[in-house]
Amino acid sequence: MPQAARAPRSATRNPGPGTRSDVDPRRLALIRCGIDQRRHSVGSGYLIAPRLVLTARHVLLQADTGKLWPKIQVRLGHPRDGLTAYVGAELLWEHPEGLDVALLRIDHETDVSGPVRWGRPAGKVPLQYDGLGFPKAAAVDTRQVEHLRGVLSPLSGSGDRYVLDQGPAPAPGSGDSMAWGGASGTAVFCDDHLVGVVIREPQTYAARRLFAVPVHTFVEDAGFVAHVEKHGGGSPGVTVLDAAALPKAGPAAGRTPTERELEKLLTPLFADPALRIPHARDLARGLGYDIGGYEPTLADLSALLAAHPRALASLGGALAATGAGEANRASLTALFFQAQILECGSLLSLAEHEELFDLLHGLCKEHSTLLPRAAREALRYTVLPESLTRPRLTEDLLDNAIVELEALFDSESVPQGTPPVPALLRLVEYVAAASGPETAVKLRSWTSATATRLGIHPDALDERRRDAAHWAKRESAPVARIVMKLELDDSAGDEQYRCQFLLARTDGSHSVLHETGSPAKTPQEAAHSLREAVAATREEPGQGDHVPWVTVVVERRSLHLAVDEWTPACLDEFMPAQPIGADYRVTLSCPEMSGxxxxxxxxxxxxxxxxxxxxxxxxxxxxxxxxxxxxxxxxxxxxxxxxxxxxxxxxxxxxxxxxxxxxxxxxxxxxxxxxxxxxxxxxxxxxxxxxxxxxxxxxxxxxxxxxxxxxxxxxxxxxEPGGQHQRPGPLRLRDPRKGTYAS
Incomplete structure (x- = not known):
């Protein structure tokens, strides 16, 4: 997904979105708690003084009793710099009013580069944030570091809670499993200031959102201050970070390569202040800034565009709408697609994104299987975002899917000298072809307008539209069998499995529901994923009431598994869940024996x-x-x-x-x-x-x-199915940029 390029560090305390963070990988802390050598709880933390680690309090507690784990250990630093030994730790301070935050004192003193700077976001313009943590979703053989980053909006949440809208996000967990489990305690930074501590992942936002306790709610507590000062962390004081001030370009020598390249691309279009200033003022107003006295130079405009993912597309759209863009079509097209290469702007403008989201939102609610089904056909040679590899795309995952698709292009040819067609536009054409007449007209109008702004050749879009119409007219054969491949994940420690699903149809065709990006699943989670796949097939055209046969492909060592007795989580209080073998025809298969x-x-x-x-x-x-x-x-x-x-x-x-x-x-x-x-x-x-x-x-x-x-x-x-029955391929991770398997 394209990320907003970051503006230069501000000389004031008015950072603007996209400013740099002061998170220090050497201060990163992995916390594990339990009894003796057995690990029961994992969390993250941050070293704020030579012997003090800041974390979330619940990381240290037993979930069933609420009591403190008797053994707490901390490992400092980033794994890329070499693994350090775990050291013992003890709870030193917890908030007197029960906020989910705590201080640990570790057994050995560690050199740090200076006191932490504490901050409090203010105003109404969202700020970019980041942090380093150890979520479950990032685990491979051991816990790996994940760079959390996204947007913190001061207007969301409440006085004792920040809302963090995460940029790169894992697939949601299922059942009691949380994708971000282990990230609790992560220190959240905005503009070189520690502003909060991650405490929770709300399930209703499908792993796209996190909650954090704000620094200002605890950093001035007398006990906290005393411990920090005593242990060499300085005197904690909170600086207000007001993003209301518009981003300004710093000295030429300090500008990022992205800003310098943007300025060159903007010169043919906005060299004239009479054109540049009105457009820039309108853009800044739309982004939520106070524009009084704002008369930006080209460098200032570049800083503004670098600070907001959708600013560049919004500016280009506004220019095209006035008619001035037609005379500068070549420059506009170069600007849009060079920005994609630089990863300094999203594909869609604010208005385009909002309109598309509104159009697709109702479809997700009424036909949750339509977008994934269309994506598997429209983008069959593209590595799909994780949110579209599932049987359904629910409303809470829609925005995630749109954002991830903005970074992809389809693999078909285009007229020479014209830009490639974004994968998102191709998919929208397929969705339109499978929708009702009124919705189809609106979706095609959206793709036409967006393609025109981007400089897409009309013939290229028409070709995708014809392909979509041809696909929609074909009747899809019913799913006869769902193949679930299980591989025991030896690195997970407990009984967990990597899963992959394949839909085998009565006409011999098949399609794969990739689960390779997901963490290993417990039996309950695997059963839940299977139930989702079966339920989704029932909504496909021509499926009727046919219940597919479930073939579970296992390794030879797993033939003993009673998979038919695995039970997913309850759907509701009225219909308790029952083993999958009671609902579906579940049989085992072991193709490994053929080898x-x-x-x-x-x-x-x-x-x-x-x-x-x-x-x-x-x-x-x-x-x-x-x-x-x-x-x-x-x-x-x-x-x-x-x-x-x-x-x-x-x-x-x-x-x-x-x-x-x-x-x-x-x-x-x-x-x-x-x-x-x-x-x-x-x-x-x-x-x-x-x-x-x-x-x-x-x-x-x-x-x-x-x-x-x-x-x-x-x-x-x-x-063992007769004939040449299709089976899921190897469970390997994929590189979304290359579109190929990468081990």
């Missing part, structure tokens, strides 16, 4: 073709591994189904043998101890009609919930 035995796929194809009407049910006459192998290679060479009864300690090796020899359907009871338990599967008619077996198993699981005393078995069904 271990070359003949496996050939054997599997033969068994599907010749053996669907027969089954091998193991009993006491087939009691050894070697005997089972003999039966499958001779008398039951073509059988497609095996019911594994027998000793529990032999089941794993027998199951692997059946899979290696190409048996596509294997049924067994997870709780069976031996042959004496084999009657528990008889109600499933395992030797009966094969195609109906998955539904019979689902009904059994469902009835077991309703009548737990009647049923004792825990059936597991392995079902």
């Amino acid at each position: 271990l035995r070359a003949e496996r796929d050939t054997d599997q194809t033969r068994r599907w073709k010749l053996g669907q009407t027969s089954a091998l049910v193991t009993d006491s006459t087939s009691v050894t591994f070697q005997q089972l192998r003999y039966l499958l290679e001779n008398e039951h060479r073509d059988v497609a189904q095996v019911v594994l009864n027998g000793p529990a300690d032999q089941r794993e090796s027998w199951l692997a043998l059946c899979l290696a020899l190409g048996v596509p359907v294997i049924l067994f009871d997870r709780d069976a101890d031996g042959y004496v338990d084999s009657p528990r599967l008889r109600s499933l008619a395992p030797g009966g009609e094969l195609d109906g077996l998955p539904e019979r198993v689902r009904e059994y699981r469902s009835r077991s919930l309703a009548y737990p005393g009647e049923h004792q078995a825990r059936p597991a069904l392995v079902w």
Whole structure:
């Protein structure tokens, strides 16, 4: 996503949006709490004096009891500079009125470069903020640093809470998992001043917003002041940061390369003060500034544009609307797209963004699957933003999706010498083609006007519009199967899995719902994601009431998983959640076995073709591994189904043998101890009609919930789909800029 370039450091205490931060990576603190060597809680902090770390109080407390963890450890510094050892710490101060903030005293003194400067944002113009923390979403093998940055609006929130609208943001967590978990305690900086401490992630904003406790609510507390002064942190005093003053260009030698380049690009358009000053005043007024006496130079205008992401597009749009832009079309086009390369401005103006958001907001509310479905088709060769890789795009994720799409371009050709088509415009054309007539007209009017301002060739936009119309006329085949690939994340410590979903359709086509950017999921979170995917397919055209079959692709070591018993979080108080195996036909698949035995796929194809009407049910006459192998290679060479009864300690090796020899359907009871338990599967008619077996198993699981005393078995069904069934690819992270997989 393009980020606003930052204006030069102000000589006054009126910073303006986009000013630099004084966050020092050497002062960054990773806090972990627990009992002895076992970690239970992770948080962030900031060294404000040689032995004092500022953090959020709740990081130090046990969630269930509210008591302080007996062991607190702190590691200082940024990992890029080499890992330092953890040192012990103790709670030194907490707010007397219960604010979520605390001071830790660490065991060893650390050199720091001077006292922290404390600030209080004022006025009404939003300020850029940043900070360094350790959120869960940034974890790989260990906790990694995330550079938090975005906008702090003094008018949002309340006197004891700041609202931080985060720029780069992870996908929201699900269930009890919070994407920003671990970022609590992060120090928030605006214009070289520490202004707040991150304390919470509100779930209603889909990981795009954080709350922080303002510095001014605690920094003048007598106990806080005494501890800071005693430990060499100076005398804390709060400076008011008023962003009402317009950004001004500093000395030429101190200007950023971005500002200098912007000034060159602006010269052909705004060299004349008679044109520049009225447009600049209108722009500044629209951004919320007091424009009294404002007569900017080109350098001042560059500083203003660098401070606000949508200022440049807004200025160009205003110039084009007056007709003056037509005479300067080449300069305008160069300005817009060079700014994209410089990452100093967003694609859309304030008015364009607001209009598009209003148009799409209603669609997200009524048809939450439309934008992701259109994106998968319109931008099939583009690495989609995380918010569009899910089955649904809800209203709270819409703005995030728009912002991320502004940085992307489609991969199709354009007339020579004209700019590439933004991916956002192409997607809007596809959404328009699938919408009602009234909405379609408004969306196409928006793309036409925006394309004209950007200098997009009309033929390029018309080509995308024709492609969209062709796509909308095609009837999408129903989803026949949802494939959920699970890989155990060994680095997560607990039972967590990386997930990926694929929608396989009745016509043989497929589409992938990428989950690669998401952190590893607990079984409950994976079940929640599956439920979302199934619910979204029901809203697709032509799907009707058809409930897709769920194939869970697992590694060989995970064939024992009772995935069908995983339960998502409750939807509401009236309908308690139940295991996914009771709602859907859930079967296991292990394609990994094909890589271990070359003949496996050939054997599997033969068994599907010749053996669907027969089954091998193991009993006491087939009691050894070697005997089972003999039966499958001779008398039951073509059988497609095996019911594994027998000793529990032999089941794993027998199951692997059946899979290696190409048996596509294997049924067994997870709780069976031996042959004496084999009657528990008889109600499933395992030797009966094969195609109906998955539904019979689902009904059994469902009835077991309703009548737990009647049923004792825990059936597991392995079902390897016949033919060339598509499977999700490797779970690898992707580089959005290159559009390719990057390990």
